[in-house]
Amino acid sequence: MKRLKIAVVTPRYAVSGVPLAQWRFAAALAAIGHDVDLIIGRCDPNLHVPPSAGVRLSVLGSGQTRGMFAYLLRYFRRDKPDVVFSAEDHLNTIVLVAAILTGSKAKISGSSRVTPYDTYSNKVFTKRWLLKIMARMVAWRADALTCVSHDMVDQYRHVFPGSKHVCVYNIVDQPSARAKIGLPVADPWFNDKSLPLIVGAGSLMPWKGFDDLIRAVHILIKGGKPVRLVILGEGGSRPALEALVRELEVEQYVRMPGRTDNPLAHFARADVFALSSHVEGLPNVLVEAMMAGCTPVSVDCPTGPREVLQEGRYGYLTRMKDPADLAAGIARALDHPIAPEILAEGVRPFHQDVVIRRHFELLGIAA
Template structure:
């Protein structure tokens, strides 16, 4: 089985693909993971141990003229595969479809975003690509039911080709990582109760709304710190926003963290402020760690994971005052916070990785 990604980033898409590869029964499935670009140094521990890993180029930069090179290397490895799985939308899906067509191999496409919301922020060619490529795939796997409905409203695919296999995490692995040490810089951050968020510093994640909510809660006397882990194009803009709101001393943005779970476990609250998602991996990881969760009710994923608020607090998208109020209560009210932590752990137990992996193995067997 050949799974393909563009590169090994720090996001949920890569983690979801690696979780599938790590969980497939190695006695039944020989697996390979192919990247267009070499994995960055320091992230080798994210790669599944039982999977052969290869890539097309040592360069981390994308140049359109290199597409034939990526395809040539993909074809070399795909010749030995029974099934090609496009681990993400976009370029990975394009080249997986081309390789499948040229080699006569079945292709599976993975859908990670709520495309009803996501396509509005993307060039029109992205939606054209979905409508061109995915109806030609033998199977499409959506990470959640809401994500599947949103996708099908945009792309006409037969019901029998679209399957929902929810994202999942290995709770034991996540909790073991959380027992690790925290970086030296974390000491001053945790001198106050911490609201933690993890994700790319991009518009989708709504960190501008989260910083505004943090400032509103501070104005109401809630003494806490905000820790945002991640890198992205909005770093300078978000730091400028914190300065303009007078909270630069209580907002910490240290960049990429190799072990965010150790920091998440020590936080008072986990916040997800996204404008849209698919089925966010970091939310599943927070539940596995027993983190009290406050999340936007964005399309799609949080309501599905939290069962419409039974296992965490949901607030409207773009509503900084509502987010501030929910975070403030979680920080200040110990009884409420412990109740949210209990509900998080209970929900994590319900979201079985075994069920999802069984569905993946049955799907791959059928092809």
């Protein structure tokens, strides 16, 4: 295998889907012998990017994605990468413009992670319209354009007729992640089996639907099926969610302890993982729960949950924004958990070897 100089680029680092996926991707590429640069626009406050063997890290401190442009121009001229993997549409366009202006010969793969309906617009002279024009103008320079779910590919082909977008999943299953599953968890709720434990995880933001999840747990408790709920994560909706917990008088059953560096160990000790989002790209956290052996329950939001759970083979699907149906799904999962060997089957498409092989095939590179 030829050793390649590869840049993995992402706008920000946070303890959430896209940044973690890019960090895992960089680590996996370095682990198989490539020369890897991980370029990050900015890091969320009070966080640091964990080191990874063989990965050179550059955090630029750019307040906005466009602030990465000058650095990328210098990087293309100075470092002459063989391959660049970027993620998120604004950054993909900036990377492609920088490659064009510098005459770079790098193979470039741009990955889209959110629905194009939230990114682009046909309303003339708006910011989202201008971004759509720019993206269309520079798309020729991309050697591959990818999305993280098949449903999202369909959306992009609707917004950009004739586009070359294809589906490539994020890396979720890799040795460093599996090593975390068996580590201890100090939180007593994860070691106490007196009540079934439901876990949710993600940014505490409105589109994550955690209010629906709290209401679903309230429905279960009032219906004579007491459970505990732990929501891992942090964000601006915390005050509203805490107020809802008090309003429903479920303080003894619901906790929000904040972020954790090891959600996988928490998932492994829970009975059910619940995803209540109103929108996703492809929820890596569902795959993480499956990898940890935790039965997933997810609302059928666009895009990804139905695809990850394969119409319900690997977990339970419920209606979106419907706490009663979510409660019913959690009850079904508690009564009929998914067997570990079935969950393992669902994780296979997200293994690092499978994902890297697919990326390299699209770029015409021998893996």
